[in-house]
Amino acid sequence: MTNTNEAANAFINQDIISVTQFNTQNLEYIFKRAHQMRELVERDGASDLLKGKVLACLFYEPSTRTSASFIAAMARLGGRIIPITQGVQFSSVSKGESLADTIRTLEQYSDVVVLRHPETGSAQQAADAANIPVINAGDGTGEHPTQALLDLFTIYEELGTLDNLKIAMVGDLRYGRTVHSLTKLLTLYNVSLRFVSPETLRMPLTIMNEVIDAKLEVRETHDIADVIENADVLYVTRVQKERFSDMKQYEEVKGYYEITPEIMKQAKSKMIVLHPLPRVGEIHYDVDSDPRAAYFRQVKNGMYVRMALLAAVLGK
Numbered sequence: 001m002t003n004t005n006e007a008a009n010a011f012i013n014q015d016i017i018s019v020t021q022f023n024t025q026n027l028e029y030i031f032k033r034a035h036q037m038r039e040l041v042e043r044d045g046a047s048d049l050l051k052g053k054v055l056a057c058l059f060y061e062p063s064t065r066t067s068a069s070f071i072a073a074m075a076r077l078g079g080r081i082i083p084i085t086q087g088v089q090f091s092s093v094s095k096g097e098s099l100a101d102t103i104r105t106l107e108q109y110s111d112v113v114v115l116r117h118p119e120t121g122s123a124q125q126a127a128d129a130a131n132i133p134v135i136n137a138g139d140g141t142g143e144h145p146t147q148a149l150l151d152l153f154t155i156y157e158e159l160g161t162l163d164n165l166k167i168a169m170v171g172d173l174r175y176g177r178t179v180h181s182l183t184k185l186l187t188l189y190n191v192s193l194r195f196v197s198p199e200t201l202r203m204p205l206t207i208m209n210e211v212i213d214a215k216l217e218v219r220e221t222h223d224i225a226d227v228i229e230n231a232d233v234l235y236v237t238r239v240q241k242e243r244f245s246d247m248k249q250y251e252e253v254k255g256y257y258e259i260t261p262e263i264m265k266q267a268k269s270k271m272i273v274l275h276p277l278p279r280v281g282e283i284h285y286d287v288d289s290d291p292r293a294a295y296f297r298q299v300k301n302g303m304y305v306r307m308a309l310l311a312a313v314l315g316k
Ligand code: ASP
Pocket: 138, 144, 176, 177, 178, 237, 238, 240, 276, 277, 278
């Protein structure tokens, strides 16, 4: 009981900026609550746990899942939202207002802010300016901590464990913030990692060093054939076109990988394929009917995890 209280207290009024804030006890708490949120939604559809609470959603970059799932999470828990998700060009940001002033304004109306921004470190800057909790919904190539939470929750829900798994991450490991957050989070568990990428899109050295410091077994390759037979989780990602300054370089690596039904034939019968989405050709549509294709279940888990996180941050 004390442990649960400690884990619950660890979230109250806290900013969620990086996965480095979490320990396995906190994660267990969030996953337990996310599971309860699933039961709640399946049973009743909604509750009034966050009645009277307001979430400001501020997105300086495009989003479908993160924005919609935070909005749905708040709606399912009886709270309200301020949506600045359909282009900040319609807000006073287009008049030149700073991030700090925008956040200081939104906190006058709301209890928590969710921010997506193209610059690494912007979520921390916003948190420094704010007196209410700020949740990082993706800061440039930095982190996407709530995505990593839902990724890990999905692995646990699908495979029943987070230990002794072989997890292969495929695609743009250089610019993809989801794989940065997920890798850091996985250093808390006993897993072995396989990083599959073109040479120019390898996992950054700083993150490789964290993996090595955590004494996880890790190998890098550019060939899916090296990992497909043994993987328990195949985490596929999009090449992050918007992060390239040289479009010629992007053209060279786009379309480097495509998971097809043929490739899936070589995988274990109990493995899962995840993708943070959107996909732009990395997973063939014919894979969708394979029961191991878990990416839309992963999408749904995003709502449950964000319901749990909002409730925890707001002390409910
Ligand atoms: N939606 C994820 C992100 O915003 C992954 C992606 O866009 O490829 O980081």
